[in-house]
Amino acid sequence: MKASPLQKLIVAVLGWGAALVMFFPVAWMVLTGFKSEIDAVHSPPLLLFHPTLANFGHVIHAGDYLGALTNSIVIALGATVLGLLIAMPGAYAMAFFPNRWTKDLLLWMLSTKMMPAVGVLMPIYLICQKSGLLDTLTGLILVMMLSNLPIIVWMLYTFFKEIPGDIIEASRMDGANALDQLRIVLLPLAGPGIASTALLSIIITWNEAFWSLNLTSSNAAPLTAFIATFSAPEGLFWAKLSAASTLAVAPILIFGWLTQRQLVRGLTFGAVK
């Protein structure tokens, strides 16, 4: 039964309406990056103005954009890959071989995130200081990974639960060992779920602005520190900050777009059944 043209129109209008409303502040921010400072705070707000690249130039020159970008990429990828490696076996075990402690274990893992980071700042700072991990990529990767691990475990667990257990059983009956089961059966089916988890972990790490500011100074400073360089100095700064933020958001936005196709490939349950 196909949807009527009217229904299709309504869906399209609603879909695009939602998209534009949600995206408007981001678009406004990007636009502001191309305005001069005085145009940025002009009232009424300007849609037509003399665009300038001066803000982008200044921001790339004055801050260490490429260095910060590299650090952000290394930290986000490092924390995510490490997190996935540690989390996947655990999530696999809990999803396919649950026992009476599984739920409690999951909830305990989540509870490790209940301490606000700012309450535990000094202990972590002192530990990092004494182990020489301050202002190092390693230190930040470890802290971010530990911070994200409960979320990664939970999300993998959720997506693994979507997969009917009999598929795994069937492959085991066929003689496949655990590693093969993982590789041949599980990964293709849970692929979108794993990709979605990885994407989430990368984005959360990319935007994390507490540990990344407090545990770094000059060597390991990621894009969040880059943005803090242009945030709220004395005087008008919204155009420069918008430019800096556009530069910080662009890589992750592009990455997100490339990964999108993975996410909505769709699980092929039909084929399995």
Place this chain on the structure above:
Amino acid sequence: MRLTITAAVSAALLAVSGTNALATTITIATVNNNDMVVMQKLSKIWEKQTGNHVKWVVLEENVLRQRVTTDIATHGGQFDVVTIGAYETPIWAKRGWLDKLNDFPASYDSGDLLAPVRTALTENGAMYAAPFYSESSFTMYRKDLFEKAGLTMPAQPTYAQIEQFADKLTDKSKQQYGICLRGKPGWGENMAFLGTLVNAYGGRWFDMSWKPQLTTKSWEDAINYYVKLMQKDGPPGAASDGFNEVEALFATGHCAIWIDSTVAAGLLDDPKQSQVAGKVGFAKAPEAVTDKGAAWQWIWSLAVPSSSKHEKTAENFIAWATSQQYIDLVGKTDGWVLAPPGTRLSTYQNPRYLAAAPFANQVLAAVQSVDPQHPTLDPVPYTGIQFVTIPPFQQIGTTVGQDIAGALSGSTSVSAALQSAQDSTTAAMQQAGYLK
């Protein structure tokens, strides 16, 4: 014998390498204000001169303060040069967290530093931080609006006069506001201005036995004045407007009068950043009962943490960045209007600077007239004009700032806000051991 051989070898190495074979890398933590961005750019010249290398950590003020304080208090050694203000310097100097800066070359001419600025950074006769730029506060107003309304701003206005002017210059239907002032909570935000307002009304934070005075008549009068004036003649959203937001309002033509930092003068007079460039007049910070403490003092200065491992190089950099030669360098390369203000007398005797910055003399008058050692009408056990140079003040100032912002937004009455502020300040002083 071994010494001479070592010396000979080093000299030979030096001669061969042509540069300082002992080049060091120092890490400098600084605020992201414009003058510091210029310093960052020009530091390449220092790097070439000395063969050393600088790593920069440039952050917004609040983040910077947290990072630097955490590092210095735990003796982390992450930073070799830190940018701190007139508030931290005396406290940290007393703690032994900062190195004495007594190794400057003779050409540094510390006698050229403006007296109130130098005193604020000196502890027991030794300087613990070198001033990079300093500011005071004064009154800024729109000459054109005043002319149109037939008003004249006196050189030393009173707060009563300010109220009269503001009443006449407010037209909310056209988004024109007679007065714009900071309202965002923070010990360095709204409380910076309100500190001077309270001083002008004859008030003080603490009496000689450290009892908080927030429910005295001077505080009540001052805060009532502030709230009433802002509600009558001020812009909406004031309770969340900090320096930058108010500057944006003034620069886009919405304000007739603004009492704030002398740094704003340069920003408002720059046609690239301001729609009212050339239309701004300046007068002294208003007085009421007294003019003591009616204008504030803030200094951004460079210091060397005692946990630094490259103290000599760090001191060398600081001497360079706060010298007259540096100011000349800025003038020549970036324009005289961008020279760091408020630190040296020579800057204000330089005709090129005076030509580029028409407000220079008023800034000088403001900076020279402050006396942070005697900030109030009645005697006080503390120093500091718009802040109190004791460790618990950051928290106290911020909490009181929140209470007053609440009164400004109309969610509480002024007396309730001040009572709450008094209670929390008393509790904080008890916890810190100043009160029993």
Place this chain on the structure above:
Amino acid sequence: MAKPTEKPHRRAKLMRTWPLLTPAVGVLLLWAFIPLAMTLWFSFQRYNLVDPTTDGFAGFSNYKFLVESPAFLVSIFNELVMVAAVLVITLVLGVAFAVLFDQEFPGRTIARLLVIAPFFVMPTVAALVWKNLLMDPVNGVFAYLARSLGLAPLDWFTHAPMAGVVMIVAWEWVPFATLILLTAMQSLDHQQVEAAKMDGARGPQILRYVILPHLSRPITIVLMMETIYLLAIFAEIFVTTSGGPGNATTTLTYLIYQKALVSFDVGGASAGGVIAVILANIVALFLIRSVARNVDL
């Protein structure tokens, strides 16, 4: 005949899963235990970063001082209000967008990316853009739109500060909910939906009886994960209102932040952290009791 072989099989299962679980559990144990132990220790000490003369055992005085401060109860209330409001908005919109974007329409891929874009923006920047460029009652876009319609612009952060903060935070987190729920929608058996339509079910009924039950586990997941992150929000508050006016937007996390990084009172901040953990566990317990147990986790 099945029984005797089942028992060793089950025990073998348990034995087999332990090595898989050890890395995750072990690493989290260290991460949770050591800092928590240190925080607990600090909370019973008088430890102020900028005032090294304060030291010694504090007993419960840090807790007492925090609990007796006038901002304490208000901060808990604000925290709960903020989290609850954002959860409701993000779940409602998340489900709506998930259902919407699950359907085909021209340019869906791009529209989907646009909807998710807010999640990529740093919270500090998002708050600054919203506060100064959009919500400013004099120069902002919303004020301009209001005036063009003849209305008085709303002074968000003076008269409705919590609403302002909630709006910014919800805008940041709707993409998170949408992303997870949309991915979950991919596994919805569309034959079920077709069958229901054949039986004469209309939109709202399909939503209630087919879609929502399918999404119940992901919704629970979103609920729990967002709660964890929302309890820790403070950048948005700091940038917009600094916890004010008065205490209107001071949450418990913000209060702890003030203790840690404005007063540099490590003892007090640690006590605040411990209290926050206890409270968060209570909230989680409540959530679990009422929601999670109903859903096959």
